[in-house]
Each structure stands twice: as C-alpha cells, then as structure tokens.
Amino acid sequence: MRGERGFMLIELVVALTIMLIALGGVLGTLTAFERTNRANQLQNEAQDRTRQPVEREFRNHASPSPDLQSGIERAEGYDVVAQTVGTSVPPFNARNSRRVRYCLDSTDPSDGKLWRMHQDWTGAVPAMPSTTACPGVGWTEPAVLSEHLVNRSGGQERPLFSYNSTDRALITDVQMRLWVDVEAEREPAETSLRGGVVLRNQNRPPVADFTATKTGRGTDGLYHVLVNGTLSEDPDGDALLYTWFDGATELTTTSASFDFATSAGAHVVKLTVRDTAGLGDDSNPVTVTLP
Secondary structure (H helix, E strand, C coil): CCCCCCCCHHHHHHHHHHHHHHHHHHHHHHHHHHHHHHHHHHHHHHHHHHHHHHHHHHHCECCCCCCCCCCEEEECCCEEEEEEECCCCCCCCCCCEEEEEEEEECCCHHHEEEEEEEECCCCCCCCCCCCCCCCCCCCEEEEEEEEEECCCHHHCCCCCEEECCCCHHHCCEEEEEEEECCCCCCCCCCEEEEEEEECCCCCCCCECCCEEEEEEECCCCCEEEEEECCCCECCCCCCCEEEEEECCEECCCCCCEEEEEECCEEEEEEEEEECCCCCEEECCCEEEEEC
C-alpha cells in the first residue's frame, strides 16, 4: 500500500479549488473586459448616430429665407433649430428648405436622450412649432438619435451645443459635446464626445461705409454734399438698401450715392445699410461743416 503512487482525496480537492478560483478570476476578467468593450462600442455608436446627421445637416445649412435674418432660429445649450436643405425631389418649396430641431430630453438626467425632428412646408415659411418641450408637438418624425447622455446628470449643466456668438445672426460655428455613460453604476466612466461644423451658408450682416464730399453752393442758394456709399459691402453678395441721415433727419433716397442740398453749418451724416433679410449695419458718422 505504501508503494502505490497517486493523489490523496484532500490533495485533489485542494487542486480543484485552486483551479476553480483561477478560472473564476479569468472569467471575471473576461466578463469585465466584455462589459467595458460593449460600453465603449455603445458610446462610439452614440457618437456616430449624433455627429453624422447633425454635421451633415448643419453643413448643408440653408441660406435663410428672405423674411428671416438668420437660418439659425434657436440657439440654446440643449436645443437648436436651423433651416437646412431638404432631401425631397421635387422640392417641398422653392428653396427646398426645411427646419430641423435637435433637443435634449433630460427627464431622466442619468439617461438623457437626444431627439431629432423636422418641419417641411410647400408655400410661405410657416411659424416654428413649439419648443417648450422635447420632443415637442407639431414636428414631423421625431426620433431618438442617442441615449445614455449625462450632460445634466447630478445637477451638472454641461451644454450639448455651443456657438461662436450670442447673436444668432452672427453664428457661423456650432460645436457639440456629448457626455455619455452607458452604465452609470459601473465602469467605464462617462466619456466626452466632441464634434462641430462650420455653417458655410449662414447669412452675414453687411458693413456700412461711405464718403462725403462738399461740392459747393448751388444756384439754389444751398450748399451741396456728395455722399457715396459704394464702399459698403455685403459678405454674401446680397443687394443692399441704403438709408441716409442728416443728423436725425432721414433723407428721402435709397440710392448708393447722391448729391443733397442743405444749409450752412455742421452736419452729421450717417448711413445705414441692410441686406434682403434685414440684417444691417450703421456707419461711423461723418461731420461735414458748410461752407
């Protein structure tokens, strides 16, 4: 009996226990790796589902309609509305424009949802549907683009959208920053995802500039001044409407340049120009002393 080789039962139990412990550790590591990998995958998908449509539609941001100063109609930290080029063939309207809205529903701050919706029309530009709620009423085909957004989780205020100007008419750049946490109670921690786009079709305001030249006294006994506003420019090449002022008095002309008669003394001349959408600029005043 003493010469027989083998393992005692207790030795087998100990070996099996060690093996199970090691196997459990390996399986636990694999499970954690798979969970982390899955979370990263979901976070990347959230980024792609958000960045691609937003950047595409904003890159195709439409020039505003003639009755709108800016194609950006709402610019908030968690809510943006813009006109963009529609995809309908033939087009819905003459400009083939549509409104798109992106907004964050943070009813559950630990699982915020980014919604996309749009509005189409066939005639004149209609009023914007309600933006008091997200997704809101009056919009077409509201759909969730991304989930698990925690921009407002834990009382934090981390805007989803940011802009390069507080004046909607001057916005030419829209940036996005999403904070994503697929499993708030587990690793990995929240991830910050960034994106942005330059609005290549945004309407920009004109710049007013002019010269004023004294041309002498006419046969009418008045002094004459030649004003020339052709130095004014519109960066988008829009036609300009000219409004001239002699002090507080508006002169009755819309010409880019003209000769006007006035009395002797100091006159403060100013020019206001506006584009077809109503965006305008006031020139620096020029004092002309007559004679």
